[in-house]
Amino acid sequence: MAFIPHTEKDVAAMLAAIGVERIDQLFDEIPANLRVKSLAGVPVALNEMEIGRLMSARARQDGRPLCFIGAGAYEHHIPAAVWAITTRGEFYSAYTPYQAEASQGTLQLLYEYQTMISNLTGMQVSNASLYDGASAVAEASLMAVRANRKSKSQRILVPTTVHPHYRRVATATASNQGLRFEDVPYGATEGRTLVDALAKYDGQDTTAIVLQQPNFFGVLEEVDAITDWAHARGIFVIAVVNPTSLALLKPPGEWGAKGADIVVGEGQPLGVPLSSGGPYFGFITTRMEYVRQMPGRIVGRTVDLNGKEGFTLTLQAREQHIRRAKATSNICTNQGLLVTAATIYMSLMGAEGLRRVAAASHAQTRELVTALTRIKGVRPAFNTPCFHESVLLLDRPVAPVLKSLEAQGVLAGFNLADHYPELGPALLVCATETKTAADIDTYARALTDAMKAARAA
Amino acid sequence: MSNVPADLKYTRTHEWVRSLKDGTIEIGITDHAQHSLGDLVFVEVPEAGRQVGAGEPCAVVESVKAASDVYAPVAGEVTAGNAELATTPELINQDPFGAGWMMRLKPANPGLLSELMTPQEYAALLKAEGG
């Protein structure tokens, strides 16, 4: 089914108006040798009933195991109202709001979103979203190079406690424009960047430092000391944050004496389901003085011909459709529908609801860690405060243990062997407000059995 | 029909140049340029002391529908940028050849100024471009 409404009568009338006899003649400018003969590699069409059965079967195949994985994507309760409204046709099937008079709904929503995310991060201004948290780090690095007039090096320091995929994406995206990303190692017992270790960069021209809070291990970085260290040397601070955590933790706008310069992060925890990693959305906020260097769409409030308040895209001259080769970024389509969901979620939760989600998630992770570290062969990796995620060390390889728990319907966490082999057998675990005491108990029992069986083998 | 004052020199990229008594030159964008950009919302001018090469982009003018670079007509050192434009960019629309001046430059080689376009040559360029 191709959703084509034409009847034979319609087609005949249309062909007559055009002055041809067959639709095929409309392709007469295309060289005959290029015309497709058949698309045998595409299966025959299914109707809605058939695709429904197929997709249900595939979904059942994967099921819904109990998930204790975090690592950049977090399971939170999403009120039903969020997606009921977000999937309304007027939001779902609307285009980018270039014709402002026909898009006041989307534009006002984006203005409200910009306000909420600026407030949450403690900064002054936001854009209307980027693709995801990882690409946001790349865009922030490029923005820092544009905005930090005092630095020429285009060198960005990136602690290895920043999400490994984010680091990969930043390199893949921005090194083509001459940016150099340099790893900063972490303290082995603390699981965070050591302020003293930064001394080796003294006297070297650095454009920016990226700082993730909480970091990939869930550990809390010393954001004040590092921010002040950077600012004393003319280095921009790019903060990477979890938006739920900002209901409890000090926002980047208040880090150190002057606050971070650019803030980015992954917006998924705000009302977006895990959905295999996307679509999510990246947020970026900054100080007013850098607003013209910020990539992507921005919505502003103004008035119309009658003096009535209205909303419109503004500062578009920086964007690809006008500035072309000299644009701040090539971004065009961003993640509008996800921002819609996040704005509705933040409105339902408010500051107090978000604080409770953060506090409950933190508490459940603490419960989980307590329960698991009681098991022989399981101990915490680091001795420092963390938020709603934690690294555990096992006394044996992690992969077989994970497999054993998978078989019992428990996804125990993220194996750090590939990215952090220096830790030995290490597992990143996370519990949010969605996990009950019973769930934690299920995990603990399954892990106890797995460790015992492995020991006996 | 745009204004092309007879006492100035011009470039192909729509800048005008006025020779000042102290040997420096004053630079702005022409009436044609401000008209095609529309109402200006933001202008960035270079800082005094900056060295620029001939043809190097050294300032930016931004309207709602376009953002354009402004190019140094000759090499030299910037002696001043018009600070008024930060708060009142529309001066360029209102008075492009007067209060809307953008920067002043000490040319590295004053002899090269004679190679800039005359008012007649610039007017002919506008006619050819359909302006």
Next chain:
Amino acid sequence: MREKVIFEYSHPGRGATDQWPSDAPEATDIPDALRRKSAPILPEVSELETVRHFTRLSQLNFSIDTHFYPLGSCTMKYNPKACNQYAMLPEFLARHPLAPESHSQGFLTCMFELQEMLKEVTGMQGVSLTPMAGAHGEFAGVAMIRAYHRARGDLARNEIIVPEAAHGTNPATATMCGCVVKEIAVDADGDVDIEALKAAVGPKTAGIMLTNPSTLGVFERRIEEVARIVHAAGGLLYYDGANLNAILGKVRPGDMGFDVIHMNLHKTFSTPHGGGGPGAGAVGVSARLAPFLPIPIVGKDGDKYRWLAETDLPQSIGRLSAFMGNAGVLLRAYIYMRLLGREGMSQVGDFATLNANYMLARLTQAGFEAAYPARRASHEFIITLKKQARELNISAMDFAKRLLDHGFHAPTTYFPLLVPECLLIEPTETESKDVLDAFIDAMVHIQREATEEPEHVRGAPHTMPVRRLDDVRAAKQLDLTWKPTAA
């Protein structure tokens, strides 16, 4: 009565309290210095107030579900509800991106089959689904071209040729990849100027970015010659798939000689536009570029599916997203392609082209001027209003705004830059003849109004929630976040 900004409905203590966790134990182990001292300002409204506010906002929008949206190059076709319903099955929504392959075979099967179908309809040998939008796919494509030349030791090739009619993302992307943009002219019939192309290629040519049909709405008739010239000079051909809807099932970019393409799944494959995304910009490549595809890709080992990543593709240009791209969008595209099936693909090209040519014929018969009158329309075409601008002082923007009063979203107006006062019109295949006729009637009506009551057209729109907005003020007096007014 306008809808206020949501903060103006806030009352201290209000919220969707039933949705909040009831237990909120103190997080005593977080150091004081790292804690938030004052709560962020977020709305304090009840659940019903939230639902009303956002429902009312939605009613201020035009959308495909409510209005005809003939935006050229955007392909605003019907977004089937089935795609949304089945992409949002609870198991798909609940799957963590890092879930093990043992619990992902259903999802991975869909992704693998999507890769295969996209290869088949485009005539390419390899596909990566990870880029999250068309522009992102463009970035991947140009980055792969650069990687290919570098791998061969050919470091001088840093020029990307772009026709002057190209979409702004093309030159912006070339710059993002550290390349230099070389623009070439398009001739009076809308084809790339072959002589200009021959002069532009050389040992520094990395590649050319083209779309076919072009942004002018016409088929690039000498495409095989263009391919020969660029390949002979050592460059590669990049296909911007924004206009794939015109040729779906009729011609394949791989057969035209393209080495790398991006597809806009939110255009051709009907995933929702969502008020500005999310999109998905899958990329397809010929065999020689396959080693450079962005990761991860879905591979098959016997009858099991798995992720192919860094160790499987050591020459990959790398990861472009934190996980695997816009998975939910990809599921919707998969469902759509299964609903179309092989027969449906070519129906799309047929009826998109029929609709466009019908509109072109009727509009020119009604006195409007086609930008390329001697050419067939592809799935879109351009009407130029330069005569109206000159004689009546009525611009394309004025027509666009007046169309809103008639209940039609305006066609694309800001682009292509090459044609003055243009309307780029793309009806898509899902619109019926009566809708097209009503649009044409509206255009005729506005034309008449332009001669009899021009002020009314210039002042449009009149019936929308707002009149024309002061863009200059929006850019000069930046008001980008709501602030509480002083008490």
